Amino acid sequence: MTKLFSYRNRPVHLGPYPLEKLERVDSAALDHVPAMAHVSFRRPEDPLSIVNAMQEYQAMLDATRDGLVKKEIAEIPSDLTERANHLKAFGYYCDASMVGTCEIPREAWLDTPLVNPDVDRLADKLRTLQPKTLAAGIDVIMAGLRESMRAPPQACDHHTHALVFLYDMPRDPEPDEVGCDWITDAQDHRTCLRGMETAVTLASYIRTLGFDARAHSMAASDVHLGKLAVASGLNHADGANPFLGNRYGLAVVTTTLAMTADRPLAPNAKPGLSWAIGLSGHTKSRRFADAFQTRKFRDGPHPFETLKRVENPTTYIDKPNVARVPKRANLFARGLFGDMGKTVQEATKNGNYVRKSAAAFAFRPSLGAFVLLQDGEASEVHESTQDPDRNAANIKAALYWLGVDAAGLSACPDWVYYSHDAAGQPIMPYHSNAISMIIDQGHETMEGASGDDWIACAQSMRAYLRFSLLGGVLAEHLRRLGYTARVHSVMDDEVLHPPLLLLSGLGEVSRIGEVILNPFLGPRLKSGVVTTNMPLTHDKPIDFGLQKFCEACNKCARECPSGAITAGPKLMFNGYEIWKSDSQKCTTYRVAQKNGAMCGRCMKTCPWNLEGLFAEAPFRKLAMTLPQAAKALAKLDDLAGQGEINPVKKWWWDLEMVDDGAYRPSAHPVNARGLQKGLDLRYEDQTLAVYPAPLAPPPYAYPYPMDREAGIAAYKAMIPAPEHKARRAKGLA
Numbered sequence: 001m002t003k004l005f006s007y008r009n010r011p012v013h014l015g016p017y018p019l020e021k022l023e024r025v026d027s028a029a030l031d032h033v034p035a036m037a038h039v040s041f042r043r044p045e046d047p048l049s050i051v052n053a054m055q056e057y058q059a060m061l062d063a064t065r066d067g068l069v070k071k072e073i074a075e076i077p078s079d080l081t082e083r084a085n086h087l088k089a090f091g092y093y094c095d096a097s098m099v100g101t102c103e104i105p106r107e108a109w110l111d112t113p114l115v116n117p118d119v120d121r122l123a124d125k126l127r128t129l130q131p132k133t134l135a136a137g138i139d140v141i142m143a144g145l146r147e148s149m150r151a152p153p154q155a156c157d158h159h160t161h162a163l164v165f166l167y168d169m170p171r172d173p174e175p176d177e178v179g180c181d182w183i184t185d186a187q188d189h190r191t192c193l194r195g196m197e198t199a200v201t202l203a204s205y206i207r208t209l210g211f212d213a214r215a216h217s218m219a220a221s222d223v224h225l226g227k228l229a230v231a232s233g234l235n236h237a238d239g240a241n242p243f244l245g246n247r248y249g250l251a252v253v254t255t256t257l258a259m260t261a262d263r264p265l266a267p268n269a270k271p272g273l274s275w276a277i278g279l280s281g282h283t284k285s286r287r288f289a290d291a292f293q294t295r296k297f298r299d300g301p302h303p304f305e306t307l308k309r310v311e312n313p314t315t316y317i318d319k320p321n322v323a324r325v326p327k328r329a330n331l332f333a334r335g336l337f338g339d340m341g342k343t344v345q346e347a348t349k350n351g352n353y354v355r356k357s358a359a360a361f362a363f364r365p366s367l368g369a370f371v372l373l374q375d376g377e378a379s380e381v382h383e384s385t386q387d388p389d390r391n392a393a394n395i396k397a398a399l400y401w402l403g404v405d406a407a408g409l410s411a412c413p414d415w416v417y418y419s420h421d422a423a424g425q426p427i428m429p430y431h432s433n434a435i436s437m438i439i440d441q442g443h444e445t446m447e448g449a450s451g452d453d454w455i456a457c458a459q460s461m462r463a464y465l466r467f468s469l470l471g472g473v474l475a476e477h478l479r480r481l482g483y484t485a486r487v488h489s490v491m492d493d494e495v496l497h498p499p500l501l502l503l504s505g506l507g508e509v510s511r512i513g514e515v516i517l518n519p520f521l522g523p524r525l526k527s528g529v530v531t532t533n534m535p536l537t538h539d540k541p542i543d544f545g546l547q548k549f550c551e552a553c554n555k556c557a558r559e560c561p562s563g564a565i566t567a568g569p570k571l572m573f574n575g576y577e578i579w580k581s582d583s584q585k586c587t588t589y590r591v592a593q594k595n596g597a598m599c600g601r602c603m604k605t606c607p608w609n610l611e612g613l614f615a616e617a618p619f620r621k622l623a624m625t626l627p628q629a630a631k632a633l634a635k636l637d638d639l640a641g642q643g644e645i646n647p648v649k650k651w652w653w654d655l656e657m658v659d660d661g662a663y664r665p666s667a668h669p670v671n672a673r674g675l676q677k678g679l680d681l682r683y684e685d686q687t688l689a690v691y692p693a694p695l696a697p698p699p700y701a702y703p704y705p706m707d708r709e710a711g712i713a714a715y716k717a718m719i720p721a722p723e724h725k726a727r728r729a730k731g732l733a
């Protein structure tokens, strides 16, 4: 939904609601807070309800709400307000609607902790589960989970402070709204699950810093969440929220990490003019709090219905001749096996490129745990699922309601599958349909970042986790309705995502390379896919003029720190017509650079990386209808300073872990780049290498060093699509 006012001057820790405008007092009575809400995820009488599919995911989060505390204590700011602001901003980064802090009042501890009975059920399942997946470290994840589920819960009443996360709700589905068969009467469950995703991540983060922390949900808790929401100034003493009334869900982290507490609300505190019109730059105002106030759930928050649909993607795919490659050809796998040399191997080993950043590593345990749930057996087919149109509408509405930013449906052709899995076994394509999803990496944090500093890796991990959770719930639901369905996540996938995003109309190929650019999110996204045999109606590809735009715009190539993005034309690679980047340079820089963790600078600096303001509409309109104006628009983008760092938005700490010790402020100068407006990058001056199928490693787990000279020769041998087609016609290619 387009906003009228920019949030560029609003620090991230203030959040999307104008909480700072509310009147405060020094203390609040907690005696009138309603009884603690308890959410159950068992609804066997209603097999169509998605609540049933959330059950194991909520149980997994509740099972991992505690964990080992790193014994080396991190070097973090001693200023208690800086700590509170940092942790609140982290909560907002994870899309909490409101975050408050408090010292834990004695009466907030529950006499009898709330226990989620589904955790035991999940533990039983994990005891017998033999994961088919061979994702890295899966045995370690399994062992850790089994161990933690067996251990008796430790008391946490020595925790002194609480972080309270409040999640708002979209409107309720209308009684006959098409697409809403699965999502009625499930708002508490949605907010419980989403709140706990954030609480588990933040608790994991705080433990990584060396302080004890535990997450608490509306299904498993040691504390009264409602009382803590009052004590931290989010809610009134009767449990009502000044902006939302009773339409919210809560999650909490309790911890030994001291921080400044927020003050409780004054009894008469109520939103003023700022809430009505959004003057202070907050993204939520009475009018703009819920994208679905004016839209159907099945259509999503962005106006995809306004885009031109076409029969074929705007880039050529030689479908009969796409070369399938083994998973072993994935650049991270190649790094791990030493194909790119010792430095890259060391940086990739044990996920060190993630581990070195405290903020990024916070997401890793949940990502690993969800791998265990991403596949399974199908139940009996439910009679209501025979209509492909109805299935498509239900899938999209459920995903948008859960919080996916865009979803598209397509066939899942054989050529999108890898040829061999991680163990070297051939993959026989098994599902004919694909549900592709994209998750926004977050404009606000991107504004404060260089794209390759100490938040870059966390930006990827946050989006990957969101997909693993929401895509996982959907796949589980489809299995319960009688269809096989498999999640293809960053941790373990068997299909290539970019062609599926193209086929399902979620974007077009961009100059960045394998990155598909969406007209509403730009390239600032991560993708995930669920494949299934459920019958569903397909979407068509979209054409919003990006091929011409990227032809004329070169900004990402100019700004790429590793020089991996081509300034030249689209060429044929493995059957796809793309701007092929040098993935070796890109991966080497991303995993082994010392001045940050990972890199997404191309996303940061692209003119399509927009805030979503009404004022940006003319750019989008012009770019779509007159892509020849790209050069001028890219220049204007430079002149407007788009792609520069906005220091107001920097909320994270530049912490680095060295040699498995404590996290400390990085000893390396932090990447803080400005735009290279004066650089005239020329294709003729670039030396790029590519590794098409004939240069891919065999599917097995042993080293196969990259031959860069052969890669450079392969780049030079790539040809444009028209030439490729002509050769094919003559039977030459």
Ligand code: SF4
Binding pocket: 510, 511, 512, 517, 523, 549, 550, 551, 553, 554, 555, 556, 557, 605, 606, 607, 608
């Ligand atoms: Fe295309 Fe320019 Fe964005 Fe690169 S920066 S993806 S060339 S629009």
